[in-house]
Amino acid sequence: APRAARAEQAWPQRPIRLVIPFPPGGPTDIVARLMAERMGRELGQPLIAENRPGANGNLGNDAVAKAEPDGHTVLYNTSSIALSPALYTRLPYDALRDLRPVALTATIPLVLAVHAGLPVRDPAQFVAYVKERPGQLTYGSAGNGNVTHLGAFLLLRDQGLEAVHVPYRGSAPALLDAAAGRVQFLTDTVNSALPLIRDGRLRAIAVTSPRRLAPLPDVPAVAEALIPGFEVGAWQGMMVPARTPEAVVARLNAAALAALADADLRARLAEQGTEPLGSTPDAYGAYLRAETARWGQVIAASGVRLD
Numbered sequence: 001a002p003r004a005a006r007a008e009q010a011w012p013q014r015p016i017r018l019v020i021p022f023p024p025g026g027p028t029d030i031v032a033r034l035m036a037e038r039m040g041r042e043l044g045q046p047l048i049a050e051n052r053p054g055a056n057g058n059l060g061n062d063a064v065a066k067a068e069p070d071g072h073t074v075l076y077n078t079s080s081i082a083l084s085p086a087l088y089t090r091l092p093y094d095a096l097r098d099l100r101p102v103a104l105t106a107t108i109p110l111v112l113a114v115h116a117g118l119p120v121r122d123p124a125q126f127v128a129y130v131k132e133r134p135g136q137l138t139y140g141s142a143g144n145g146n147v148t149h150l151g152a153f154l155l156l157r158d159q160g161l162e163a164v165h166v167p168y169r170g171s172a173p174a175l176l177d178a179a180a181g182r183v184q185f186l187t188d189t190v191n192s193a194l195p196l197i198r199d200g201r202l203r204a205i206a207v208t209s210p211r212r213l214a215p216l217p218d219v220p221a222v223a224e225a226l227i228p229g230f231e232v233g234a235w236q237g238m239m240v241p242a243r244t245p246e247a248v249v250a251r252l253n254a255a256a257l258a259a260l261a262d263a264d265l266r267a268r269l270a271e272q273g274t275e276p277l278g279s280t281p282d283a284y285g286a287y288l289r290a291e292t293a294r295w296g297q298v299i300a301a302s303g304v305r306l307d
Contacts, residue, residue: 011248012045017073021060023053026170027191031106031236031274032076038259043251047074056080056145056306058091065093069241071248075099079147079235082291086299087145087306096292099239101284102249103256104277106269107233109209110151111193111216113202114185115178123206123225126185127159134162140174140186143167145304148174150295151208151232152187153302158227178202189234190215190273208232215273235277235291237284249281 018036022028029051036047052060057080064075081095093099112126120126130137141149144167156163166183168174171192178186179201187208194215196202204219210231211221222230238256240249259265260278269276279287 011071011245011251012043014072015045016040016043016047016071017067018047018049018076019060019064019073020049020051020076021053021057022051022078024051027108027189027234027272027274028076028078028236030191030272031269034265034268035076035105035238035256035259038262038265039252039255042255042258056084056087056143058084058088058093061095061099062091062093064239064241065095065098067241069243069245071240071244071252073241074102074252075239076105077237077239079233079291079295081239082288083145083147083150083295083299085292086296087304089305089307095239096289098242100242100244100249101281101288102238102240102252103260103281104235104237104279104284104287105256105260106274106276107209107235108189108191108274109207109213109233110148110187111190111197111204111208111219111273112152112155112185112187112206112222113178113193113197113204115181115183116201116203117181118184118203120205121203123220123222126205127161127226130156130161130163131159135164137163137185138166138183139163140166140168140178140183140188142171142174142188142192143169145299145302145306147232147234148186148188149304150298150302154232154298155187155208155222155227155230157301158230175202194273209275213273214270233275237288253281 020032040046067073206222260276
């Protein structure tokens with residue numbers, strides 16, 4: 001295919017569409033746009049952010065799965081892509097078949113936070129408090145089957161705790177209700193919860209990263225305080241349509257890794273509790289398969305379905 005080879009050498013010939021399957025201004029969108037700006041400089045063509053929110057990210061994922069595999073459409077996806085196969089009976093695309101991984105870019109750990117009026121200051125006190133009140137306390141999440149819901153589900157299940165789940169439409173209303181005491185606790189992404197933790201309306205009890213986080217140095221990791229090896233994050237990555245040429249995938253990967261090595265980008269991610277990652281395309285593919293299997297089991301145990 002000499003023409004395809006020529007097209008590959010000339011890539012990118014025009015601006016690249018970066019499809020973000022979530023609304024503008026959210027945690028995914030913020031990181032995606034920081035990445036787009038730096039990758040555009042590397043590639044000599046801008047990456048134009050296009051928000052395609054809906055159906056837990058599946059509208060945008062599907063749009064890219066069905067796009068021309070010419071390297072001019074890229075998906076900025078999140079861990080929701082690994083949860084969806086177990087949450088929906090029928091998806092219009094198969095992520096493992098229809099999309100090609102480019103790079104794992106970042107992960108946002110979750111924080112377990114309580115209403116500031118709750119007499120709970122550390123993980124052991126939290127477990128004791130909930131244990132004494134089985135089924136009496138409520139916890140919020142950014143949505144049924146969202147990683148913020150399943151992270152709390154895993155933690156409660158492991159500790160033998162019972163509480164009532166209250167799903168919201170997104171992080172913002174869940175956080176505000178927790179701050180007001182309408183729900184007693186929640187797990188949410190660190191970057192979303194930080195403002196309310198910093199102004200004292202929520203108290204951080206534990207983080208779900210393997211180690212403590214720079215913005216919350218006094219808050220222990222679940223892994224050190226309660227459950228060795230416990231790790232949950234809202235991770236992010238980049239993918240392209242499955243038949244995109246390997247040479248294009250390699251260049252996109254190199255541009256993503258260059259962006260993630262940028263000191264200014266790393267500092268901007270760190271201040272909001274987002275950890276830069278970076279991987280080969282194949283390592284991201286293996287990680288996606290492992291996460292899809294892991295969350296499939298958790299979702300089956302939780303009994304959540306979204307259709």
